Structure formats: structure tokens, C-alpha cells
Amino acid sequence: MGRRERNKQQKLERITAAATELFSRYGVDEVTTQQIADHADVGTGTVFLYAKSKAELLLLVHNVKFADAIETGVAVASGTPDELDALMAIVRPIVHCNRVQIENGRTYLRELVFGDPEEPHHREGLALSARVEAAFVDVLRRGDRISETDAAELARAISAVMFISITATVYRALSDDEVVGVIRDQVAVMLGGRAEGGRGAGTAGSTA
Incomplete structure (x- = not known):
């Protein structure tokens, strides 16, 4: 796996971990995409690349x-x-x-x-x-x-x-x-x- 692919995988893992934690803590209805992006330390646009x-x-x-x-x-x-x-x-x-x-x-x-x-x-x-x-x-x-x-x-x-x-x-x-x-x-x-x-x-x- 090249550096670009590793970077993409790491971002996906951070986004998944952030969404998992926030959804579990607050419920999906109370969580925004922006909060997930902030928690994962990525831009909102990056989140939408994966979902x-x-x-x-x-x-x-x-x-x-x-x-x-x-x-x-x-x-x-x-x-x-x-x-x-x-x-x-x-x-x-x-x-x-x-x-x-x-x-x-x-x-x-x-x-x-x-x-x-x-x-x-x-x-x-x-x-x-x-x-x-x-x-x-x-x-x-x-x-x-x-x-x-x-x-x-x-x-x-x-x-x-x-x-x-x-x-x-x-x-x-x-x-x-x-x-x-x-x-x-x-x-x-x-x-x-x-x-x-x-x-x-x-x-x-x-x-x-």
C-alpha cells in the first residue's frame, strides 16, 4: 500500500472511530456531520468522500x-x-x-x-x-x-x-x-x- 492509500485508510479509520463514538454517546439524531469531521480532525468535504x-x-x-x-x-x-x-x-x-x-x-x-x-x-x-x-x-x-x-x-x-x-x-x-x-x-x-x-x-x- 502506497503513502496515498495509507493516508486514505487512516482518514477512513478516524472518521469511522469518530462516528462510532459520537453516535454511541449521543445517538445519530443528535450528531452532525460537522461534529464527526471535527472529532476525526478532517474537513467536512473529506467525510463526504467516504459517506x-x-x-x-x-x-x-x-x-x-x-x-x-x-x-x-x-x-x-x-x-x-x-x-x-x-x-x-x-x-x-x-x-x-x-x-x-x-x-x-x-x-x-x-x-x-x-x-x-x-x-x-x-x-x-x-x-x-x-x-x-x-x-x-x-x-x-x-x-x-x-x-x-x-x-x-x-x-x-x-x-x-x-x-x-x-x-x-x-x-x-x-x-x-x-x-x-x-x-x-x-x-x-x-x-x-x-x-x-x-x-x-x-x-x-x-x-x-
């Missing part, structure tokens, strides 16, 4: 956390024989990742749905969402008890339930474990007779 908007900055920062959460969940799921428990092993770290700072998580997921898919950090976030669905499919396809097409459809439904439960205002006051319980209850219904797990910890599962 065209504050929303893209959030995607840049949160994609790293999302990716780590997915890999953590997949690793646990691989050693979990029960189907429902394995699915929840994937869900649990994703729920936690997106609720450390609830408004940041909600904004991140909203950007994935409604943001510009042509933006590079948005594309990366969508690829991570597809990775989640692929992980669900891997669990659902154990033993070839369900077709690949049906597993993909069910994985999309589980993913939708998970993201809606994370972002829904009605669940905002619940703990992470309670949100996972809400998701577990709904996924158990989707799985029907193939799921052996009982009801989860969600107190609001009956209203989901």
Missing part, C-alpha cells in the same frame, strides 16, 4: 457491528441441534446489536429498507441482511425436511418478524431477552409441528 450523508455514515459504522453479530450467531447456531433454538441463536446477537442504542438501530434498519441501494454502504448492509436469511435457510434445511424454495420463503418471513420486532415502538420498553422471546413465539408458530421449543420470554408475544 455521502449522515445516514451513510451510520451504515458504515453499524455494518461492522451487524457483521460481527451475524458471525457470532451463526457460530452458536452451528452447535445447537434444536431448530428453533438454532434460529434464536442467530437472532439473539442481532437483536442486541440493534438495541445497544435503540434509535441508532431503528434508524439503521429503516435506512436498509428505504435508503438508496446504490450507495456502497447500503449495498453492504443489504448483503448482510441476505447473509442472515442464508443462515436461517441453513438451519431450516437441516435433514432436508423442507425444500430449498420453502426454506428461503420461511427465512424471509423470520427475518421480517425479527426486524419488525426490533424496530416496533410497542416493544421499545422490553429487554433484549423479551424481544427475543416475542420473536421466538412467532417463529415457533411459523415452524408449526417441526418446532419443539416452547414459548419464549416475550410477554408481548400474544399481541405481535
